Amino acid sequence: MPTTKADHIVLTAPDLATGIAHIESALGVSLSPRRGGEHAGHGTHNALLNLGDDFYLEILAINPAAPVPSHPRLFGLSSADLSGVRVHHWIARSDDVHAAAEAAKAAGFDVGSPKPMARGDLHWHLTLRDDGGLAADGAFPSLIQWGVTHPHPVAPGLPDVGARLVRLEIRHPRAEELKKAFVAAGLDDARVVVSDAAGPVLSAVISTPTGEHTLS
Secondary structure, eight states, rough: OOOOEEEEEEESSSSSSHHHHHHHHHHTOOEEEEEEETTTTTTEEEEEOOOOOTTTTEEEETTTTSOOOOOGGGGGGTTOOOOEEEEEEEEESSHHHHHHHHHHTTTTTTOOOOOOEEEETEEEEEEOOOTTOOGGGGTTTTEEEEOSSSSOOTTOOOOOOOOOOEEEEEEEEEEHHHHHHHHHHTTTOOEEEEEOOOOEEEEEEEEEEEEEEEEE
């Protein structure tokens, strides 16, 4: 069985500057100097915030300077509501992304198949669906396996501003199915809390030097 852990949360924004300003105001921390970059061929770019323990926050937006891709943008951005800043999705890293993806699919959550990606000197495989959709409306994570040279974005020196993930709260009408699928995919992370709700809702409780803050 693969070993899988929560890796990062994805917040979408109408543009990257708006997303950065929102997070800095909401958490009382600075993303300067900004780390992140472009996703070549996908028409998106990002900014990152270190949340400790090999976990981070990603602000993701459409890159207006990049060509429009011929395929759906990452994580359903082609059809997502980008009018505000919100927790849109989350990613879990696995030591065997192919096995974890197959286990998720067998449990009823199609995350797609692992595709090679790169940004600068970072390389990874990420599960993507051909239709650009997300399993369980984003409540089930996309799966990632980082490369060997730089095994994680936090490792090369993403600044630590004292922010930490306390818990990732997932509310979904298929809560019990999600829990079983997490086990099947080898996901074991006490910070991920799943509960039943009428509609899918993702929120992240983050502690910073100014206290605990909830992003949703």
